[in-house]
Amino acid sequence: MSQSNVSNSYRFSNEIRASDEFRVKVGFAEQLKGGVIMDVTNVKQAEIAEKAGACAVMALERVPSDIRRDGGVARMANIRIIKEIQRAVSIPVMAKARIGHFTEALVLEALNVDFIDESEVLTPADEEHHIDKRTFRIPFVCGARNLGEALRRIAEGAAMIRTKGEAGSGNIVEAVRHIRTIVKEMRHLTILGKEELVHEAKNLGAPLDLVEWVAANGKLPVPNFSAGGIATPADAALVMQLGAEAVFVGSGIFKSEDPQKRAEAIVKAATHFRDPAKLLEASEELGEAMPGLDISKLPESELMQTRGW
Amino acid sequence: MKTCGILALQGDFEAHAQAVQRAGGHAVQVRTPLELAACHGLIIPGGESTTMLKLLAFEGLTAPLLAFAADKPVYGTCAGAILLAKQVTHPAQASLGVLDISVERNAYGRQIDSRISRVTVKDQSEMEAVFIRAPIIRSTGPAVTILAWYQGDPVWIEQGSHMATTFHPELTADIRVHQRFLSRL
Numbered sequence: 001m002s003q004s005n006v007s008n009s010y011r012f013s014n015e016i017r018a019s020d021e022f023r024v025k026v027g028f029a030e031q032l033k034g035g036v037i038m039d040v041t042n043v044k045q046a047e048i049a050e051k052a053g054a055c056a057v058m059a060l061e062r063v064p065s066d067i068r069r070d071g072g073v074a075r076m077a078n079i080r081i082i083k084e085i086q087r088a089v090s091i092p093v094m095a096k097a098r099i100g101h102f103t104e105a106l107v108l109e110a111l112n113v114d115f116i117d118e119s120e121v122l123t124p125a126d127e128e129h130h131i132d133k134r135t136f137r138i139p140f141v142c143g144a145r146n147l148g149e150a151l152r153r154i155a156e157g158a159a160m161i162r163t164k165g166e167a168g169s170g171n172i173v174e175a176v177r178h179i180r181t182i183v184k185e186m187r188h189l190t191i192l193g194k195e196e197l198v199h200e201a202k203n204l205g206a207p208l209d210l211v212e213w214v215a216a217n218g219k220l221p222v223p224n225f226s227a228g229g230i231a232t233p234a235d236a237a238l239v240m241q242l243g244a245e246a247v248f249v250g251s252g253i254f255k256s257e258d259p260q261k262r263a264e265a266i267v268k269a270a271t272h273f274r275d276p277a278k279l280l281e282a283s284e285e286l287g288e289a290m291p292g293l294d295i296s297k298l299p300e301s302e303l304m305q306t307r308g309w
Numbered sequence: 310m311k312t313c314g315i316l317a318l319q320g321d322f323e324a325h326a327q328a329v330q331r332a333g334g335h336a337v338q339v340r341t342p343l344e345l346a347a348c349h350g351l352i353i354p355g356g357e358s359t360t361m362l363k364l365l366a367f368e369g370l371t372a373p374l375l376a377f378a379a380d381k382p383v384y385g386t387c388a389g390a391i392l393l394a395k396q397v398t399h400p401a402q403a404s405l406g407v408l409d410i411s412v413e414r415n416a417y418g419r420q421i422d423s424r425i426s427r428v429t430v431k432d433q434s435e436m437e438a439v440f441i442r443a444p445i446i447r448s449t450g451p452a453v454t455i456l457a458w459y460q461g462d463p464v465w466i467e468q469g470s471h472m473a474t475t476f477h478p479e480l481t482a483d484i485r486v487h488q489r490f491l492s493r494l
Contacts, residue, residue: 020425027480028420028441030321031355031388053363055319055356090400090414091357092442114420114442137421264367271318271364272340 025139025159028114029223032056032092032160032246036236036270037225038263039063039250042081043088045259052263056092056114058248059085064121064168065251065290068302074122076104082111094141099308100126109138115160118142118153120307121167121250128309133157143227145178145305147185151206151214154222161220163244164305165228168251170292172235174305175228176242182224183243189215228305231256231289233269233282240273257287311494314339314348318364320356320388321479328479332487334494342373350382350470350494353389355441355477358414361392362403371405378407382470382493390473391444398447408468409450412475416445428459428476436483438464438476446475 035055040046041063049057061077062070076097086093092114097104099118104125108116118131120143133140134157143164144150150161163182165175185204192200192215201211213221226244230236231252239247247270249263256262265282272278300306313329315322317338329336329352336352339345351374353361365371377383378393385393385408396411397404404412417423420442428438436457446463449455457465457474465474465486470493478486 023480024423024425024439024441027321027439027477028423030324030480031357031441033321033323033356034317034319035357035360050359051363053319053360053367055360091359092420109421112419112421139420264363267360267363268367275340 021137022157022159026222028139029141029160032225033223034271035246036263036267037094037246037248038253039248040085040254043084045254046085046089046093048260049253049263050089050091052260053267054091054263055246056094057085057089058094058096058117058250059113060096063251063254064304065170065255066168067121068168068304074098076101076108076122079107079111082108082113086111086113096122097131098122099124100129100131102131105131105136105138105140109136113138116140118158120164120304124307130156130308141225143305143308144182146181147189147214148204148206149308150182150220150224151204151210154210154220155207158222160223160225162225162227162248163239164308165226165230166293166295166298167228167304169229169295169298170231170252170255170290171295172229172231172238174295175226175230175235175239178228178305179226179239179242179244182220186214186218186220190218230266231292232286233265233279236266236269237273237279240270246270251290255290257289262286262289310335311349311491312337312347313491313494314345314351316351316353316361316389318356318368318370319360320354321477322354322356324477324479325352325354325386328484328487329491331482332484332491334487334491341368342370345370345373345377348377348381350384350490351377352490353383353385353392354479355387355389358388358391358397359402361388365392375405375407378405378471382472382490383407384472384490386474386477386479387441387443390446390475393471393473395450408466408471408473409453410446410466410473411448412444413447414444415442417443426459428457428464430457430465430485431455436478436485437481438474438478439480440476443475446473
């Protein structure tokens with residue numbers, strides 16, 4: 001068959017992004033769609049997550065709401081915790097590195113984690129540069145609040161984007177803002193002419209070839225997930241109806257009254273996000289959700305979403 | 310036109326729907342027994358087999374799926390192949406037992422061992438194959454025909470009108486696997 005029939009998702013003008021290595025990374029991200037990736041801090045939580053139907057776990061030392069409470073510097077998780085979780089579950093294990101901290105990422109690669117999250121939840125190690133993710137064999141996911149940020153991360157080699165939301169807040173408002181922003185900005189590109197895209201690439205601060213790809217396809221060239229503030233099944237369904245293809249749940253599960261039930265319910269909601277009857281079923285008898293924060297009352301310095309550039 | 314269902318509980322069901330379209334078929338997403346009943350065949354995509362098992366049970370889809378497979382074609386890729394197997398190891402887990410194969414999960418290792426390789430098809434041609442945290446088919450029963458090999462292990466098998474691949478043809482341009490499945494519908 002002719003090359004023109006190849007799904008555009010797997011074709012890029014940039015040589016690196018068309019490479020087998022990048023296709024394998026994005027191919028893996030495709031496998032996680034429709035699923036829930038859960039933050040876990042120990043073996044017991046990882047087992048609960050796997051049993052509840054998580055499609056992957058994120059191994060870390062503290063969930064974002066605890067990081068927020070404790071303050072100080074948040075770093076890559078203790079290696080022992082990650083290793084124990086890798087041994088305990090058969091689903092993929094992800095871990096977080098600080099923004100720009102490429103040696104933390106090298107350690108996580110040597111540890112054979114399945115995905116690295118270059119995450120604003122940890123304290124940034126570099127206030128100008130992100131990690132050059134193209135040099136790694138392990139795929140990376142990065143946060144974004146808008147299309148320009150998403151495309152810069154993809155240009156650096158990210159194989160998955162997640163909207164940032166506001167981690168550890170239990171408040172969905174920022175996640176909604178970010179997925180709506182990215183979807184709206186992508187839609188806008190699809191109606192522009194070629195010469196307008198050059199100008200738009202300048203405005204977005206993103207490479208022209210990626211801007212042109214989004215204009216032609218109306219979506220990101222890698223899977224687009226949502227994170228930061230998901231606390232209920234309805235929250236998960238909301239961001240998925242707005243265009244997210246899967247969800248990360250951080251504090252929302254293990255800071256709730258009944259983690260096992262809530263984890264199962266959010267897994268159901270991610271599958272049946274368009275089915276009100278199923279969402280009702282998933283939302284019943286869950287116990288208390290995690291406490292939420294009013295983000296408008298948080299001082300700017302306490303926001304995690306403004307980390308990363 | 311015949312309708313090819315894609316089990317859309319979790320995984321790369323969209324990539325499969327696009328592959329079915331490239332192969333000239335008509336795809337619909339399946340999340341409920343009612344949606345399954347409208348299909349002439351079903352693809353179980355890649356994804357996490359443990360997640361799919363859980364959601365099949367939540368949904369009351371396990372029994373309808375087994376009844377469906379008793380007289381209609383089913384094709385599983387990667388996690389889908391694991392679900393359809395008779396026996397699953399590493400670790401052991403429940404499965405539907407539609408195909409007389411024994412499958413070892415994550416048999417090549419973690420994501421760092423995922424790869425794109427060329428596999429040898431029965432007609433001696435080659436096929437590009439994407440392996441992602443892939444299983445290995447460790448044994449096959451007498452009713453199973455092997456259609457492709459990689460490093461000596463079966464990676465594409467057929468049993469009656471059912472099929473399984475341990476790799477992901479939905480992530481490549483090669484439509485032969487999907488065409489063969491659609492011809493069975």
